[in-house]
Amino acid sequence: MRQPLPQAVKDFIAAxxxxxxxxxxxxxxxxxxxVCPVFDGExxxxxxxxxxxxxxxxxxxxxxxxxLIDEYSEDWNELKGVVLRCGxxxxxxxxxxxxxxxxxxxxxxxxxxxxxPRLTLALRVHKWRQYGVAxxxxxx
Amino acid sequence: MRQPLPQAVKDFIAAxxxxxxxxxxxxxxxxxxxVCPVFDGExxxxxxxxxxxxxxxxxxxxxxxxxLIDEYSEDWNELKGVVLRCGxxxxxxxxxxxxxxxxxxxxxxxxxxxxxPRLTLALRVHKWRQYGVAxxxxxx
Numbered sequence: 001m002r003q004p005l006p007q008a009v010k011d012f013i014a015a016x017x018x019x020x021x022x023x024x025x026x027x028x029x030x031x032x033x034x035v036c037p038v039f040d041g042e043x044x045x046x047x048x049x050x051x052x053x054x055x056x057x058x059x060x061x062x063x064x065x066x067x068l069i070d071e072y073s074e075d076w077n078e079l080k081g082v083v084l085r086c087g088x089x090x091x092x093x094x095x096x097x098x099x100x101x102x103x104x105x106x107x108x109x110x111x112x113x114x115x116x117p118r119l120t121l122a123l124r125v126h127k128w129r130q131y132g133v134a135x136x137x138x139x140x
Numbered sequence: 141m142r143q144p145l146p147q148a149v150k151d152f153i154a155a156x157x158x159x160x161x162x163x164x165x166x167x168x169x170x171x172x173x174x175v176c177p178v179f180d181g182e183x184x185x186x187x188x189x190x191x192x193x194x195x196x197x198x199x200x201x202x203x204x205x206x207x208l209i210d211e212y213s214e215d216w217n218e219l220k221g222v223v224l225r226c227g228x229x230x231x232x233x234x235x236x237x238x239x240x241x242x243x244x245x246x247x248x249x250x251x252x253x254x255x256x257p258r259l260t261l262a263l264r265v266h267k268w269r270q271y272g273v274a275x276x277x278x279x280x
Contacts, residue, residue: 017212020160020172022170022206024169028164028168028202029206029225030163030164030170030205031162031170032162032170032208032223033208033223034219034221062168064169066169066170066172068172068173070174072157072158074249076249076252081174083173085169112216
């Protein structure tokens with residue numbers, strides 16, 4: 001990243017219960033899903049998805065993904081959002097274990113439905129934009 | 141559409157206060173924004189965006205967009221979502237006027253901030269998928 005994320009943005013990402021991830025299909029059509037994210041506190045978001053998801057197929061050919069974390073409010077002065085432009089990378093070993101420690105802690109629901117690690121993706125942020133989270137609208 | 145939207149899905153779309161719209165940049169990177177949608181009750185979603193938005197530039201080259209309308213719940217049995225694969229088309233004249241009647245009625249916030257019609261897009265649904273809104277998971 002050319003400029004590190006402000007602390008308020010890091011806190012917003014870390015607290016997010018859900019995010020939307022946009023990818024591109026092999027035929028060039030955009031795709032978007034809703035997923036529960038965890039954050040390493042610095043510059044990587046982790047999500048775990050089914051290996052048969054369209055998103056999983058998409059990133060085999062095009063690793064660039066865009067993550068939107070936003071909160072809607074009926075008071076439009078209170079709209080908040082962070083857009084993260086990332087490179088997606090499947091992880092295994094120690095990095096996957098560390099991601100799953102965060103996932104289990106933040107989302108006990110995974111345990112409730114008995115889900116074990118599937119395809120765990122590191123989404124490494126290289127550019128970002130925010131509105132309503134830190135002072136002013138800022139972007140890199 | 142090969143199969144019309146079930147009534148429960150139409151109602152869900154019509155009631156949505158916010159949706160996420162994925163597009164593709166000219167360089168092939170995915171993009172996603174949060175927008176307030178209205179629905180014609182059949183097969184077209186309308187949104188109004190700034191002509192300088194990345195989304196506006198993107199659809200000049202690639203008209204395919206994917207709209208995600210979803211509600212997150214901490215009870216994962218209650219997750220709901222509708223994915224609409226659409227063709228985006230700027231509208232003017234009577235169709236834009238009709239869209240803006242819906243927009244003004246549903247989102248009085250537009251009036252509050254004095255926004256007039258900018259780039260009004262018709263997002264014409266040709267394929268869809270839903271989970272948690274109508275019976276079972278269904279898709280076309």
